Amino acid sequence: MENVVNLMELATKASVGQANVYEIMRLSQSQTPMVLFTPNALKVGLHFHENQYCQCNGKGCLLCQLGRKRTDKYVMPIYLPETMNVALLPITDHKVPGSLLPQLTRYLSPDTLTLVFVSRVDNAHFHVESGLNLEETPQMLSTIQHFNSQVSAGNVDLANVFPQFTNEELAKSQEIALLMRLKGISLP
Numbered sequence: 001m002e003n004v005v006n007l008m009e010l011a012t013k014a015s016v017g018q019a020n021v022y023e024i025m026r027l028s029q030s031q032t033p034m035v036l037f038t039p040n041a042l043k044v045g046l047h048f049h050e051n052q053y054c055q056c057n058g059k060g061c062l063l064c065q066l067g068r069k070r071t072d073k074y075v076m077p078i079y080l081p082e083t084m085n086v087a088l089l090p091i092t093d094h095k096v097p098g099s100l101l102p103q104l105t106r107y108l109s110p111d112t113l114t115l116v117f118v119s120r121v122d123n124a125h126f127h128v129e130s131g132l133n134l135e136e137t138p139q140m141l142s143t144i145q146h147f148n149s150q151v152s153a154g155n156v157d158l159a160n161v162f163p164q165f166t167n168e169e170l171a172k173s174q175e176i177a178l179l180m181r182l183k184g185i186s187l188p
């Protein structure tokens with residue numbers, strides 16, 4: 001059982017010092033109202049590993065060396081009127097009709113808050129429509145302002161919405177250890 005790793009513990013360890021209070025936004029087939037407040041998003045390299053996305057470790061990344069597919073996603077902050085907080089929406093860089101990025105960019109503006117309703121049709125297709133009545137509450141404006149100042153101060157790393165595992169932590173996984181043996185790759 002020595003290969004069993006508690007990924008929740010690893011995730012906590014990996015994010016020490018930069019705890020994110022902002023949650024990942026998972027779209028469902030029901031429409032979610034969200035307020036777009038910035039055209040800025042962070043591009044993050046990811047691997048699918050043990051049923052979740054984790055961050056690519058960049059140069060020397062073990063998962064890259066093992067030939068695991070790397071996917072780039074944009075992490076865009078949005079405000080959710082339902083939870084009254086900012087959440088982080090991961091968006092693939094697909095630009096085909098029905099994908100999320102081209103539909104959302106239509107509504108993005110540097111200085112205006114825009115209300116949209118977003119739902120997931122299937123894994124690759126989304127529905128985005130304009131909301132009519134954005135209620136700009138003082139709470140919403142101060143939450144967005146606080147978020148922006150936290151990002152500017154470097155207190156929030158949007159990439160941390162995905163766990164990051166060191167190569168050594170990844171190598172403890174049985175599946176990864178097998179691939180390393182088969183490929184003749186060992187950690188320095």
Ligand SMILES: [Zn+2]
Nearest residue numbers: 056057061064
């Ligand atoms: Zn990688």
